[in-house]
Amino acid sequence: MAQSNFTIDGRILGDRYKLGEFIGQGGMATVYRGVDTKLGRQVAIKIMKADLAEDETFRDRFRQEAQAAARMAHPSIVRVLDAGDDIVQTATGPKKLPFIVMEYVAGCNLREHLSESRVSIKEACRITTAVLAALEYSHRAGIVHRDIKPANIMITETGHVKVMDFGIARAVSDTSSTLQQTTQILGTAAYFSPEQAKGEMVDPRTDLYSIGVLLYELLTGIVPFRGDSAVAVAYQHVSERPVAPVERNGEISAPLNAVVNYALIKDRTRRFQSASDFKRALQQAANGEMPPSLQHELATKEMALTAPAASKLDTATKRMIAAGAASKAQSRPPVLWIWASIITLITVVVAVVFWLVNLAPKELFPANSRTVPDIVMVSSEDALKQLRDLGLVAVPTDEPHDKIEPGKVIRVDPAVGAHLVKGDTVAVYVSSGPSSKKVPDLIGLTLAEAEQKLGEIGVTVGVVTRENNTSIAEDRVLALDPAAGATVPSGGTVTVTVSSGKVTVPDVKGHSLQVARDILNELAMNVNLEPRACPIPENGVTVIEQSVVGDVPQRSDINIVYCAGGR
Numbered sequence: 313m314a315q316s317n318f319t320i321d322g323r324i325l326g327d328r329y330k331l332g333e334f335i336g337q338g339g340m341a342t343v344y345r346g347v348d349t350k351l352g353r354q355v356a357i358k359i360m361k362a363d364l365a366e367d368e369t370f371r372d373r374f375r376q377e378a379q380a381a382a383r384m385a386h387p388s389i390v391r392v393l394d395a396g397d398d399i400v401q402t403a404t405g406p407k408k409l410p411f412i413v414m415e416y417v418a419g420c421n422l423r424e425h426l427s428e429s430r431v432s433i434k435e436a437c438r439i440t441t442a443v444l445a446a447l448e449y450s451h452r453a454g455i456v457h458r459d460i461k462p463a464n465i466m467i468t469e470t471g472h473v474k475v476m477d478f479g480i481a482r483a484v485s486d487t488s489s490t491l492q493q494t495t496q497i498l499g500t501a502a503y504f505s506p507e508q509a510k511g512e513m514v515d516p517r518t519d520l521y522s523i524g525v526l527l528y529e530l531l532t533g534i535v536p537f538r539g540d541s542a543v544a545v546a547y548q549h550v551s552e553r554p555v556a557p558v559e560r561n562g563e564i565s566a567p568l569n570a571v572v573n574y575a576l577i578k579d580r581t582r583r584f585q586s587a588s589d590f591k592r593a594l595q596q597a598a599n600g601e602m603p604p605s606l607q608h609e610l611a612t613k614e615m616a617l618t619a620p621a622a623s624k625l626d627t628a629t630k631r632m633i634a635a636g637a638a639s640k641a642q643s644r645p646p647v648l649w650i651w652a653s654i655i656t657l658i659t660v661v662v663a664v665v666f667w668l669v670n671l672a673p674k675e676l677f678p679a680n681s682r683t684v685p686d687i688v689m690v691s692s693e694d695a696l697k698q699l700r701d702l703g704l705v706a707v708p709t710d711e712p713h714d715k716i717e718p719g720k721v722i723r724v725d726p727a728v729g730a731h732l733v734k735g736d737t738v739a740v741y742v743s744s745g746p747s748s749k750k751v752p753d754l755i756g757l758t759l760a761e762a763e764q765k766l767g768e769i770g771v772t773v774g775v776v777t778r779e780n781n782t783s784i785a786e787d788r789v790l791a792l793d794p795a796a797g798a799t800v801p802s803g804g805t806v807t808v809t810v811s812s813g814k815v816t817v818p819d820v821k822g823h824s825l826q827v828a829r830d831i832l833n834e835l836a837m838n839v840n841l842e843p844r845a846c847p848i849p850e851n852g853v854t855v856i857e858q859s860v861v862g863d864v865p866q867r868s869d870i871n872i873v874y875c876a877g878g879r
Contacts, residue, residue: 318678324349325411326396329357345416348393354416355393362407371397374410381478384453387774387805390466390476391415416477419469422462426529436530437598439465441591443523445772449803450478450589451516452711454725454741458514460522461503462529465734491738500533501542501549506578510544515707515725515739520590524575524583527594531568532560536576550578567597570606580737581705592767597759632749684730684738687721692742695721703734712747712770712802719743744770744802751806753796754789759810762789768804772809774805778812780863782836786813814863817870821855828855838869843876 323331325346332345335356346357361372378395385391394413399406404776424438425431431439443465450457457464457478466474505521508514529535536554539545554576558569571593578582584590593603682702685693692708699706713722725739726732749769754762763773779790794800815835820828825841832839848854855874864870 422465444591710744718745845878
């Protein structure tokens with residue numbers, strides 16, 4: 313693309329996107345409002361920081377992740393429309409900066425929303441449920457977000473929840489060599505999972521831990537772990553137990569407290585295994601029910617967060633934690649750091665020599681090495697057994713597929729043939745069948761029953777509207793959009809209209825008694841007639857008073873006063 317100066321108003325990126333006003337700025341990028349000149353629509357344009365753009369590996373990874381994110385279409389995910397790079401004049405000269413084009417969302421992010429006011433427990437559950445619905449969809453598509461935090465969650469002007477920045481965290485983390493670098497760029501240590509803090513491979517359960525931190529903050533007003541540095545916070549995620557949410561907010565119910573504690577278990581094999589499991593448990597807890605899936609964990613006290621997990625920190629993280637703790641305690645004489653560096657260097661050299669002498673000649677891989685078998689197109693039951701027999705931890709995840717029959721493995725991550733060690737995790741993506749789901753007949757069911765029925769087929773309730781009705785009881789379904797029998801994408805939403813339990817009573821004064829009675833009987837009202845001695849007009853109008861007008865509960869009493877003749 314042609315080089316040009318970086319003037320904001322009127323600047324064209326990619327020969328298509330016209331930059332407008334500045335919206336905001338984060339650790340990775342600057343965001344502007346823009347216009348797609350080809351389609352004439354308003355968009356949001358995120359331009360990555362120059363220090364990231366200097367890494368060619370990052371640019372390639374960023375482009376790949378943006379393309380993957382662009383394939384996702386869900387009402388709770390900010391759509392990625394396009395990505396590219398352009399030469400921009402910066403303070404240090406012209407540089408090729410990657411940019412990403414997203415749908416423009418009118419509203420604010422959750423961090424800004426929380427800075428203005430606390431949210432209620434009900435609202436906290438609603439927001440978290442919407443984020444989980446988005447992750448349920450992305451995980452089925454094989455995309456792990458890796459950077460769930462309030463700044464990446466948008467609240468629209470109508471209160472709708474949308475998650476953004478899918479894939480960007482992976483592009484950054486894959487080109488950042490240490491935890492310190494990554495947290496400096498992302499600024500997300502408060503929402504780190506223990507496995508991220510230890511530098512281990514991430515999977516969908518990593519996002520679920522971050523959701524647990526988010527829910528904790530929404531319910532209590534603060535994150536579970538805080539410290540003077542990102543490294544100190546990461547250490548707490550690995551080794552320390554958070555204060556129970558109910559101790560910070562006494563209004564939190566026992567079921568909701570249990571859900572948060574379960575989501576924050578250090579061992580990812582013991583916490584929620586899928587976004588759908590988490591969402592189901594949260595919905596049950598929000599209704600005051602203890603989720604059955606947590607009963608065993610509560611009974612055996614498996615929610616304890618154990619300190620020995622700290623021993624699993626990788627060497628680089630341990631060194632940074634030690635350095636952070638030392639600098640916090642007091643300033644050390646420079647000579648101490650020199651000796652520490654010498655000792656560390658000697659230790660590394662001895663370890664390398666030991667490996668060369670004792671291990672290298674004998675075997676290419678350690679004795680506990682495991683190779684991921686070819687289990688693609690194998691039944692999930694047989695595939696999981698093969699992995700268990702190898703000592704690997706299998707994490708099955710349902711994923712829609714139009715060609716592979718349900719129950720068969722679509723793919724694995726790490727890929728077939730990858731070399732792991734005993735105890736490592738393998739994500740197994742299992743076909744759940746075609747992605748389109750048929751909307752069941754929900755007319756007459758309660759809203760809760762409708763949500764359960766839709767949840768069973770991987771569809772959620774979207775907008776809920778209430779409508780007056782004379783016969784259908786309050787909170788029962790009147791209509792669906794799409795209608796029963798129509799198909800919706802897996803992970804999609806259905807608009808539901810339910811009865812308000814009310815009827816609208818018109819003003820019948822001035823009508824004849826018979827007409828008024830017909831109208832009110834049609835509304836199933838309990839009509840009480842009260843005659844009054846007064847002349848009946850020549851035009852026959854007899855109703856002169858009524859006790860209620862407008863929206864009232866179904867089958868309410870209404871008093872009608874009418875002229876019965878006389879003086």
